[in-house]
Amino acid sequence: MHPRAIQETPDAARAEQATPAWHDQYAIRCGIEATIHQAxxxxxxxxxxxxxxxxxxxxxxVAAIAVNLIRLDAWWNGQPLERKRTSHLARLEPALTA
Incomplete structure (x- = not known):
C-alpha cells in the first residue's frame, strides 16, 4: 500500500488540469513541442x-530558418500545415476509388 498522499495524487493532478491557468501553461508547452516535432x-x-x-x-x-520559411509559405498561401500523419493505406484509398 502506498501512503495516502501518493494515492490521492492522480485526483489532485486531474483537478489541477481543469483550471484555466493550467490550460494556458499547457498551450505554451504544446506549441513548443509542435515546433520541435516539425523541426x-x-x-x-x-x-x-x-x-x-x-x-x-x-x-x-539553418534548420530553424527552414522551419520558419515553411511556415511563412503555408501562411502566405493560406494552406494549413499538415497536423496529422496519414498512413500509407489511407493515402491509397482515394487512388483506388478513382
Whole structure:
C-alpha cells in the first residue's frame, strides 16, 4: 500500500488540469513541442551531420530558418500545415476509388 498522499495524487493532478491557468501553461508547452516535432520531422535534427559545437549550432540555425520559411509559405498561401500523419493505406484509398 502506498501512503495516502501518493494515492490521492492522480485526483489532485486531474483537478489541477481543469483550471484555466493550467490550460494556458499547457498551450505554451504544446506549441513548443509542435515546433520541435516539425523541426525534427522536416530537417532531421535528431542526428547532427557535422562534428563540433560551432558546426552543429550552425546546422540548428539553418534548420530553424527552414522551419520558419515553411511556415511563412503555408501562411502566405493560406494552406494549413499538415497536423496529422496519414498512413500509407489511407493515402491509397482515394487512388483506388478513382
Amino acid at each position: 525534427v520531422t522536416v530537417t532531421g535534427l535528431r542526428r547532427a551531420r557535422y562534428r563540433g559545437i560551432k558546426k552543429v549550432h550552425l546546422e540548428h540555425i
